[in-house]
Amino acid sequence: MSRPTPTRIVTGLWFAATVIILVLGFHQAIFVAPMEATMGNVQRIFYYHVPSATAGLIFPYVNLIGSLAFLYWRRRDPLKALAADALALAAAEVTIVFTSIGLVTGMLWGKPVWGIWWTWDERLTTYLLLWLIYVSYFVVRRLSSTGQTQTLAAILSIFAGIDVPIVYMSIRWWRTQHPSPVFFGGPDSGLDPSMRPAFFLNFAGWIMWGVFITAFRYALERRRQVAEQNAALHAIEASLEIPHQ
Amino acid sequence: MNYLGHVLNHLRKDLRLEWRSRDSINGMLFFSLLVVVVFSMAFDPTASASRQIAGGIVWVAILFAATTALNQSWTRELRNDVMDAQRLAPSPASALFLGKALANMIFVLAVEAILAPLFTIFYNLHAVGPGWLLALIMPLGTWALVVNGTFFAALGIRTRNRELLLPLVLFPISIPALLAMVQATTGVLTAELDSIQLYLWVKVLISYDIIFTTVCLLLFETVLHAE
Numbered sequence: 001m002s003r004p005t006p007t008r009i010v011t012g013l014w015f016a017a018t019v020i021i022l023v024l025g026f027h028q029a030i031f032v033a034p035m036e037a038t039m040g041n042v043q044r045i046f047y048y049h050v051p052s053a054t055a056g057l058i059f060p061y062v063n064l065i066g067s068l069a070f071l072y073w074r075r076r077d078p079l080k081a082l083a084a085d086a087l088a089l090a091a092a093e094v095t096i097v098f099t100s101i102g103l104v105t106g107m108l109w110g111k112p113v114w115g116i117w118w119t120w121d122e123r124l125t126t127y128l129l130l131w132l133i134y135v136s137y138f139v140v141r142r143l144s145s146t147g148q149t150q151t152l153a154a155i156l157s158i159f160a161g162i163d164v165p166i167v168y169m170s171i172r173w174w175r176t177q178h179p180s181p182v183f184f185g186g187p188d189s190g191l192d193p194s195m196r197p198a199f200f201l202n203f204a205g206w207i208m209w210g211v212f213i214t215a216f217r218y219a220l221e222r223r224r225q226v227a228e229q230n231a232a233l234h235a236i237e238a239s240l241e242i243p244h245q
Numbered sequence: 246m247n248y249l250g251h252v253l254n255h256l257r258k259d260l261r262l263e264w265r266s267r268d269s270i271n272g273m274l275f276f277s278l279l280v281v282v283v284f285s286m287a288f289d290p291t292a293s294a295s296r297q298i299a300g301g302i303v304w305v306a307i308l309f310a311a312t313t314a315l316n317q318s319w320t321r322e323l324r325n326d327v328m329d330a331q332r333l334a335p336s337p338a339s340a341l342f343l344g345k346a347l348a349n350m351i352f353v354l355a356v357e358a359i360l361a362p363l364f365t366i367f368y369n370l371h372a373v374g375p376g377w378l379l380a381l382i383m384p385l386g387t388w389a390l391v392v393n394g395t396f397f398a399a400l401g402i403r404t405r406n407r408e409l410l411l412p413l414v415l416f417p418i419s420i421p422a423l424l425a426m427v428q429a430t431t432g433v434l435t436a437e438l439d440s441i442q443l444y445l446w447v448k449v450l451i452s453y454d455i456i457f458t459t460v461c462l463l464l465f466e467t468v469l470h471a472e
Binding site: 071133135136143144155158160163166167170173 | 400404405406413414425428445457464471
C-alpha cells in the first residue's frame with residue numbers, strides 16, 4: 001500500500017464517517033424511533049425511502065453539470081472534458097442505483113399502506129421516467145461507437161434535464177395521489193421530534209454514501225481513461241518504430 | 246443562399262429520394278394498417294367504451310409507425326460517405342436536420358391521412374367534442390414525435406443495434422407529449438373534458454413542440470460533428 005496522500009486520508013475519513021452515521025441511523029430508525037400511529041412498523045422504510053429518492057433527484061443534476069462541462073471543454077480543453085465525462089458517468093450510475101432503490105422501497109411501502117403497488121401520479125411517474133431515461137443513457141453509452149460515446153451521452157443528458165421537469169408538471173395537471181409533503185405541507189405536517197434523529201441521520205448518511213460512491217466511481221473511470229490513453233500512445237509509438245527497408 | 250433555401254433543398258432531396266423508392270411510406274402504411282387490426286382484436290371496437298380508448302390507440306399506432314420510418318430516415322445518408330459531404334457542405338447543420346424532420350413529418354402526416362379514416366371506420370368514431378380541433382392536435386402531436394425521433398435517429402447513426410436504440414431513447418422523452426396528445430384527442434372525441442382542460446393539453450403540446458424543436462436545432466450541430 002503506497003504512502004497515504006491527502007486524498008486518501010480524506011476519502012478514508014469520509015468513508016468512516018459515513019459508515020458510523022449509517023450505523024447510528026439504522027439503530028435510530030429500527031430500534032429507537034417510535035412506531036407510527038397509523039402505519040405501524042412498515043413506516044420505518046420511510047427512513048430509507050426518502051433519502052434514496054432525494055439522492056435520486058440530486059445526482060441527475062450532477063450528471064447534467066458534468067455533461068454540460070464536457071460539451072463546453074470538448075474542443076477547448078480535451079483533458080478537462082474527459083474528467084467532466086467521468087463525473088457524468090459516475091453520477092449517472094449512482095442515479096440509477098438510488099432511483100431503483102427509491103422505486104422499490106416506495107412500492108414495498110405503498111402496498112401495505114395504500115393497498116396498491118403503483119399509481120400514475122406525478123411523482124411516481126416522473127421518477128419512473130427518470131429511471132427509464134437514465135437506462136436509455138446507458139444503452140446509448142454502450143451501443144454507440146467509440147469516440148462518439150461521450151458527446152452523444154452528454155446530449156441525451158441535456159434532453160433528460162429538460163424533459164423531467166416537463167413530465168412532472170404535465171402529470172401534475174393530470175392527477176395527484178402521493179401523500180402530501182411531510183415537511184412543507186402545512187400546519188399539520190412535519191416530522192414528529194422523536195423521529196427526527198432517525199430521519200436526519202439516515203438522510204445525511206445516504207447522501208454521504210452517494211457522494212463517496214460517485215467519487216470512487218469517478219476515480220475508477222479516470223484510471224480507465226488514463227490507461228486507455230497510455231495504451232493508445234503505446235500503439236502510436238509502436239507504429240512509429242516500423243523499420244524501413 | 247439563405248437558411249430557408251437550405252432547408253427547402255434538404256426537404257426536396259429527401260422527398261425526391263423517398264418518392265423514387267417509396268420504401269418508407271409503403272412500410273409505414275402497411276404497418277399502421279396491421280396495428281389498427283391488431284388493436285381491434287385486442288380492444289373490442291364495438292364496445293361502448295371504445296371511444297374512450299380510441300385516442301390512445303391512434304397515437305400508439307402512429308408512434309410505432311413513425312418509429313419504423315424514422316429508423317431508416319438517416320440510413321440513406323450512410324451510403325457513399327454522404328455524411329462526410331453533409332459535414333463539409335456550407336449549409337448550417339440545423340438546416341439539414343430541419344429539412345429531414347419536415348420530410349419525415351410529411352411522410353407521417355400522409356400515413357395519418359389514411360390511418361384516421363380507417364380508425365373512424367373500424368371504431369365507428371365520430372367526435373362528440375370540437376372535431377375541428379383534431380386538425381390542430383394531429384399535426385402538433387406528430388411534430389412532437391417526429392422532431393425528437395429525427396434527432397435521436399441521427400444520434401444513433403453509428404451505433405450498433407440502431408433500430409433498438411431509437412425507441413429506447415425516444416419513448417421516455419416523448420411521454421409528456423404522448424400524454425398531452427392522447428388526453429387532447431380523447432377530450433375531443435368524448436367531450437368529457439371542459440374546454441379549459443382541453444386547451445390546456447393543446448398548450449402543453451405547443452410548448453413541448455417549441456421547447457424541443459429549439460433544443461434539437463441547437464444541439465444538432467454537436468451530433469453531426471460528434472466524432
